[in-house]
Amino acid sequence: MFPRAFEYQVPGSIAETLELLAADPEETKVLAGGHSLLPMMKLRLAAPRRLLDLRRLRGELAYTHTTDGGLAIGALTTYHALLAAPAVAQRCPLLVEAADQVGDLQVRNRGTLGGSLAHGDPAADMPAVMLVLEAQIEARGPQGSRRIAAPDFFQGLYTTALAPTELLTAIHVPPLPARAGAAYAKFRNPASGYAVVGVAALVALDAAGKIATARVGITGVSDHAYRATAVEQALVGAEPTPEALAAAAAHAADGIDPLEDVFASADFRRHLTRVQTARALRRAVERARAA
């Protein structure tokens, strides 16, 4: 298999990329690691007329910086680079735990955080993590730069808030709450490595050991990753007992009509969602207690 013919350009700057995008936004795609876009192009599910390879922008857009208590991550940062960055390990172990479960070693070498987010795959791991971290996604376009909150960014099947003339440039992760622990629990498709269900959970405890903050992000189940607000509401103010966590996790797919495919029926997915949510919450609480 190979893609339909396309015109190939390698812009040398963000400004040049934006100019080229603006020239023909509907028929132009940007190529980062290529591990979401190229498989779709080979299957002819995508057939852009022009491809802008961002490899010359790595100097500008592949970085992990610490900011005021948080992190700024360049869009072209690969999962491999995330795993190797001491700043990420120190500030945000959840990102490391999830990045290590993306695809496989070869995919982690090429795949980028920005590329995955911009692609909007409903089974990608990172959207669930971004929701829980309350990350802001920075996009640059003809009108300048803007930041989009994660819940507003993911809109549907392969659909994000990114305009065709915009380039996703960075991900901003704010500082985590005090006494917080987080975990990512995933049931992976054994062939593709994508999440059949992936659950990111973050729990912060108050001085008395009760749950002060609970955030749960779920991917693979709906047409885009979502915050399981019913689970979160059931947990705030509660003692983090195994029973309380399990009871809250039962609401993980409330209001969701789960996706169905050859690998997992809707009922199986709903069941997995509750099981993985309970696991992620238990681990998050253990880590919050140790924090």
Place this chain on the structure above:
Amino acid sequence: MKVPVTITVNGTPHHAEVEPRRLLCHWLRDDLGLTGTHIGCDTSQCGACTVLLDGQAVKSCTVLAVQADGCEVTTIEGLARDDRLHPLQEGFWERHGLQCGFCTPGMILCAVDLLRQHPQPTEEQIRHGLEGVLCRCTGYQNIIAAVQYAAERLQPATPQKVG
């Protein structure tokens, strides 16, 4: 329209004009005749097409040849030195790490990157690192043993204390 590229393959620079949609695996196999790079699933899952791109294991069915412009590619043909097998190739021989051999080039090149990242890997690290190459002969056990064999051989003869 074809695009000029310079790609160093197994130490030899190649100047070529390639169509942008040409996949790296097709360029290596069909233009350079390096058929040791196998194409299995063609959907970036099986890892049979794994090569090293600037030292990192990548699935060459999911990389355009033009993306490798200015890079160094190592295929299975480039691993042995002066007729001496690479320790991983030796390990696969000694520990019966292959049966049909179809996944072997990808398995070995992925293991090269794995051992670069984890020179003394645990069994779990080996299994995790090789998740992206599928063996259909159910030979994983011996593949793990082959990687462990190579990890031992690649250690310096006299361990040096650090610090």
